[in-house]
Amino acid sequence: MIGFIGLGIMGSRMASNLLDKGFDLIVYNRTRDKANxxxxKxxxxxxxxxxxxxxxxxVFTMLANPEIVEKLATGEEGFLSGMREGALWVDSSTVNPxxxxxMAQEAFTRGLRFLDAPVTGSLKPAELGELVFLVGGNEEDLEEVKPYLNAMGKSIQHLGENGKGSSMKIIINLMLAQNMAVFSEAVSLGEALGLEKEMVMETILNGPTAAPSLKLKKDKILSNQFDPEFPLEHIQKDLQLVSISAFEKNLAMPVANVTKEVYALAKQQGLSKKDFSAIYSFLSNSKTE
Amino acid sequence: MIGFIGLGIMGSRMASNLLDKGFDLIVYNRTRDKANxxxxKxxxxxxxxxxxxxxxxxVFTMLANPEIVEKLATGEEGFLSGMREGALWVDSSTVNPxxxxxMAQEAFTRGLRFLDAPVTGSLKPAELGELVFLVGGNEEDLEEVKPYLNAMGKSIQHLGENGKGSSMKIIINLMLAQNMAVFSEAVSLGEALGLEKEMVMETILNGPTAAPSLKLKKDKILSNQFDPEFPLEHIQKDLQLVSISAFEKNLAMPVANVTKEVYALAKQQGLSKKDFSAIYSFLSNSKTE
Amino acid sequence: MIGFIGLGIMGSRMASNLLDKGFDLIVYNRTRDKANxxxxKxxxxxxxxxxxxxxxxxVFTMLANPEIVEKLATGEEGFLSGMREGALWVDSSTVNPxxxxxMAQEAFTRGLRFLDAPVTGSLKPAELGELVFLVGGNEEDLEEVKPYLNAMGKSIQHLGENGKGSSMKIIINLMLAQNMAVFSEAVSLGEALGLEKEMVMETILNGPTAAPSLKLKKDKILSNQFDPEFPLEHIQKDLQLVSISAFEKNLAMPVANVTKEVYALAKQQGLSKKDFSAIYSFLSNSKTE
Amino acid sequence: MIGFIGLGIMGSRMASNLLDKGFDLIVYNRTRDKANxxxxKxxxxxxxxxxxxxxxxxVFTMLANPEIVEKLATGEEGFLSGMREGALWVDSSTVNPxxxxxMAQEAFTRGLRFLDAPVTGSLKPAELGELVFLVGGNEEDLEEVKPYLNAMGKSIQHLGENGKGSSMKIIINLMLAQNMAVFSEAVSLGEALGLEKEMVMETILNGPTAAPSLKLKKDKILSNQFDPEFPLEHIQKDLQLVSISAFEKNLAMPVANVTKEVYALAKQQGLSKKDFSAIYSFLSNSKTE
Known part of the structure; x- marks a missing residue:
């Protein structure tokens, strides 16, 4: 039987795909109603x-941040203390490497195995079973879980030993966060200079300087409606993971750290729960004119 | 006869295309040997x-910065004082709106006409006549010069009155500058975290978070060879034009201003004349390990 | 007779001191009522x-920014065209070097003389004739105007040739702007960490890490009342002068440029006309709790 | 008997003062030679x-960072497992609140007591017993250790419950770090604008915009010699503690985070072990002219 811990927006959809593919499933979540x-089914x-x-x-975990993962894993009622000798924990949460x-060490010292296997893709790909898994850990362990990963995703990238799945994951979210901040400033500048908003957006989005992922946010920015797909506070947390990882490796990341603080300012202005593209509404000064 | 002032890397190739298409040409450059x-021909x-x-x-101009344009235009031996009543000046230099x-005002008060018509595309598109013109000014004036623009470019976008061609141009260069800095930090983080450099680059470049324009710089970053196509000091100057324009419009651009200073630090480390992708070599700490 | 142009908060008080010391005065201001x-008198x-x-x-000038100085100096009805051969212009405006x-060049080509002589000290010192003049230009020209400067200020520092008075002035305002932003973040951090606001402020202000000038703003920050002594939009403009000057000299100033943008964000949030210490109210997140 | 763990630059001098005042002392350090x-004595x-x-x-501890404190405290051979019921641990290390x-929690669950009591003042005050203790924890516990703190310092500030000593400490080091970066940029701008270095420094340092602590670094900056009193990598670590604390409290600190990255860039350029005033040599471009 497969265990699945963490039934948020992403986790519930991932678990649902495991069920739909016929796997036996046992689930846990802090609040039971999310499991109904x-x-x-x-x-x-x-x-x-x-x-x-x-x-x-x-045991699969899909949790909000490292602190929650650690608490559920290593506490007295944590799952690590319940796992059988040699059992395998797959953590799909976005955490720092x-x-x-x-966590791999915590597992090993208890005679357990560990894979970090965060995913790229948000709500829709999670629902359609089209996530991409970025995996760190042993080849054989990965082989063992491929049937489950394939039930939830469309492809798997094995990046090396433990921590390297998480490494690639935070790098991709860094790119996402930066692209959105950069695009928001560019569109805001266009508007401030008197260009028509949609035209600026189209010109950038149809040219070679726009990441394809930006196109998904075009309607939100155009309509100034930022219903959350990927909440702003989550991407800001991911930038914090980036910042911590860079510090640990003595790497300076001036641009990433500033973008992190710009999202933090947006949080202070009340945009935490909005989609992260709401950074546009913070940066744009259109409201003041 | 068409006049062309400014025969740098870009200007010389643009002028050459005008000649090749059969137009009569008279040229001026600060140093004559560039005209040979x-x-x-x-x-x-x-x-x-x-x-x-x-x-x-x-008169077409393709010059390095606003200061040089102003000097050649409005000085006592400047071209504005030599132009005939009603003649048309087309400025393709990258300047702030x-x-x-x-400059449009300087032209109008002398009974002249003006278009701002900067281009996107660098060396190769300039050579192949595949530039994109971003034009600000009167529709009729633009109609008049279309045969010449078509000789040098593959498409023309009319963005509105004077200044709006320049507006879109600095926005696109802002995107270019930001994409490169952001990608450089991301790749550097990957390397610092122990991921293989080429693999990180491929993973990002083949995914939805990379602007297509980044692919053109892949080999430079991979080989740590930064022969100039678009010199770093030029993109840093363009970020300064962005910064000045934002200030004039009371728009805050925290991320753009930091990126501007990161390029400025790279200049201080001796990278001014390298390709702007050399920002990677400044940000990466691989050299120190 | 002494001419004085620009009767704002500072200029009106400086002119008043000249009058009080018995000098003949002729004044001009955009709006006459400020001269009443x-x-x-x-x-x-x-x-x-x-x-x-x-x-x-x-001719003394005390104007808001370089654009206004240039317009009043060099326009057709500008004062440079009215000055007698060999007359002396003293510019006390805060401008970039x-x-x-x-402006010195504009004066020289017309057979005139020029001193840049900006001041440190705000409203109160202006009123009391206790400003400090930072002067760039010829020693003899400075000797000639010392009686007038002494009427308005308590000391004079001669920093070298033209431009060097302005250089020192923007450096001092840079320090002012930075100190306030840095202190605001520090106090905000203290509050966020649960320390009592006044106690944090006292501890910093009484220690060796606080610039003495910060003490003048203690009551504003403590009471969250930011009646303008030195408006936020003015210090933000001064940071722009710093940024432009650094660019001209190929100097990177990452911290100054970020602070500039933080003030710009505060402007976007409606704090332009408040005292520049209102940057605290922008940076503090106390309002959201 | 008093235990003292951590005999670095600061700790060795603090322990020495305890001895000199007649207290019995037992010491531990990772490398024994530092204890000789x-x-x-x-x-x-x-x-x-x-x-x-x-x-x-x-037990007093004076260690380099939170990771080392945690390792020596909570590991199997850690000191917490050796302390008697009700004994008191005083941590003078600079850590995040x-x-x-x-750590207080770790102590309490073992029936122990805890004070955070970091110090301000560097090498010289440590030697002279003139440190200032910033204390978080119970009033009675503080009373108990006052004789020892008075042996090592000249004053004690009690800031509230556990964590508040550390809160004030990182705020003061934030001020130190920022002042140095800001002053370095200001002096560099002065030099770039052609002002004489010492004159710029004097003018700032003798005016109201300079924190008194800057005066201590004047000779280092003037001579471009940065023998370490407070190593650059340590202040950069403290800025990381600030950054982490702000994130935990949802506080944006854009300027602090940029300064953190500027020090990180200086580390990448090889300045980690120099005094933190070496940030000047990184920011100044005097070397390139």
Whole structure:
């Protein structure tokens, strides 16, 4: 049986795909109501991470940040203490690489195995089973879980030993965060200079200087409506993971750190729960004219 | 006869295309030797901007920065004083929009006409006549010069009145500058985290978070060879034009201003004349390990 | 007779001190009502900068920014065209050094003399005649105007040739702007960490890490009342002068440029006319809790 | 008997003052040679943090960063496992406030007591017993250790419960770091504008915009000699503690984060072990002219 911990926007859809492909599933979430739909479709419920671990062969986690992962993993009622000798933990949460390595160590010292396997793709790809898994860890462990990953995703990239899946993941989210901030400033400049907003956006988006991912946010920016797909506070947290990782490696990242603070300012202005493209509404001064 | 002032890397190739398409050409450059090839192909030489203006129906300029444009245009031997009543000046230099409007005013008060018509595309598109013209000014004036623009470019975008061609141009160069700095930090982080450089680059470049224009610089970054196509000091100057324009419009651009200073630091480290992708070599700390 | 152009908060108080010390004064301001008090005390009024120049032996200017100085100096009705051969222009406006040198050149080519003589000290010292003059230009020219400077200030520092007065002035305002931003972040951090606001402020202000000038703003920050002494938009303009000067000299100033943009964000949030210490209210997130 | 762990530049001088005032001392350091001088003066040596704790009534720690504190405190041979019921741990290391609270928790759950008591003042004040202690924790616990703190310092500030000593400490080091970066940019701008270096420095340092602490670094900057008193990598680490603390509290600190990255760039250029005033040599472009 497969265990799945963390049924947020992403996790619930991933777990649902495992069920749909016929795998037995036991789930845990801090609040049980998020599990209802899965339970109706046949998933079992565990009252604690530890109980889940005792009944599962493999434990997947999809949690909000390193602090929550650590708490659910290593606490007294944590799942690590419940897992059977040699069992495998697959963490799909977005965390910093040194944290993944620390969790790998926590697993190893208990005779367990570990893969960091965060995903790229948001809500829609999660629903359609079209995520991309970025994996760090042993080749054989990865082979073992491929059937499950393939149930949730469309491709798998093996990047090396533990921590390297997380490394690539935070790099991709860095690119996402930066592209959005950079594009928002560019469009705002265009408007300030008297160019028509949609025209500036089209000209940039149809040219070679725009990342394809920006096109997905065009309607939000155009309409100034920022319903969350990827909440701003999450991408800001990912930039913090980037910042911490760079510090650990003595790497200066001036532009990334400033972008991190610009998102932090947007949080202070009340945009935490909006889509991260709401950084446009913070940077644009159109409101003041 | 067409006048062309400014025979640098870009200007010389643009002028050459005009000649090749059969237009009569008179040229001026600060140093005459840059004109030799054109003169051999039939272009005429003018000893001063003013002399050129007296013999030309239309004057094109392709110069390094606003200061040089202003000097050659409005000085006592400047070309504006030599142009015939009603003649047309087309400035393809990359300048800030308020400067374009100021030059338009200088032209109008002398009974002349003005278009700002900067280009996107660097060395190779200039050579192949595949530039894109971004034009600000009157529709009729633009109609008049279309045969010449079509000789040098593959498309023309009319963005509105004077200054709006320059507006779009600095926005596109802003995107270029930012993309490169952001990508450089991302690749550097990957390397610092132990990922293989080429693999990080490929993963980003083949995904949705990379602007297509970044692919052109892949080999430079991979080989740490930064022969100039678009010199770093030029893109840094363009970021300064962005910064000045934002200030004039009361727009804050925190990320753009930091990127501007990161390029400035790279200049201080001796990278001014390298390709602007050399920002990677400044940001990467691979050299210190 | 002494001419004085620019009767804002600072200029009106400086002119008043000249009058009080018994000097004959002719004044000009864009709006005449600002001159009323001076006229009642015996100053004469000029209907244009040019008219003022024709009647004055020395012309003082105290204006908001380089653009306004240039317009009043070099326009057709500008004062330079009215000044007598060999007359002396003393510019106390805060401008960038290259602009001061340009104005010096404008003066010289007309057979006139020029000093840049900006001041440190704000409203109160202006009123009390306790400004400090930072002077760039010839020693003899400075000797000639010392009686007037001494009427308005308490000391004079001669920094070298033209432009060097302005150089030191923008450096001092850079320090002011930075100190306030840095202190605001520090106090905000203290509050966010649960320290009592006044206690944090006292601890910093009484220690060796606080510039003495910060003490003047303590009550504003403590009370969250930011009545303008030195408006935020002015210090932001001064940071722009710093940024332009650094660019001209190929100097990177990453911290100054970011602070400039933080003030620009505060402007976008409606704080332009507040005292520049209002940067605290922008940076603090106390309002959101 | 008092235990003292961590005999670096600061710790060795602090321990020496305890000895000189007649207190019995047992010490531990990763490398024993740093203890030699103290041992000659009568201190006892412990072979492990745990052994030290078993023999001491109070344990002082003065260590380089949170990671080292945690390792020596909570590891299997850590001192917490050796301390007697009710014993008191005083941590003078510079750490982030949430880490201090975490350590307090580690102590409490073992029936121990905890004070965070970092110090301001560097090498010289440490030597002279003139440090200032910034203390977080219970009033009674503080009373108990006052004789020891008074042996090492000249004053004590009690800032509230655990974590608040560390809060004030990182705020003061933030001010130090920022002042130095800001002053370095200001002096560099002066030089770039042609002002004489010493004159710019004097003018700033003698005016109201310079923090008194800057005067201590004047000779280093003037001579371009940066022998370490407070190594650059340490202040950069402290800025990281600031950055982490601000993130935890949802506070944006754009200027602090940029300054952090400027120091990080200086580290990449090989200045880690120099005094933190060496940020001047990184920011100045005097070397390139």
């Amino acid at each position: 739909e899965l339970l109706e 046949g998933a079992k419920w565990a009252d604690s991470p530890k109980e889940l671990a005792q009944k599962a062969d493999i 040194s944290f993944s390595r620390k | 090839e054109l003169l051999e 039939g272009a005429k030489w003018a000893d001063s901007p003013k002399e050129l203006a007296q013999k030309a129906d239309i 308020s400067f374009s409007r100021k | 008090e001076l006229l009642e 015996g100053a004469k009024w000029a209907d244009s900068p040019k008219e003022l120049a024709q009647k004055a032996d020395i 290259s602009f001061s040198r340009k | 001088e103290l041992l000659e 009568g201190a006892k040596w412990a072979d492990s943090p745990k052994e030290l704790a078993q023999k001491a009534d109070i 949430s880490f201090s609270r975490k």
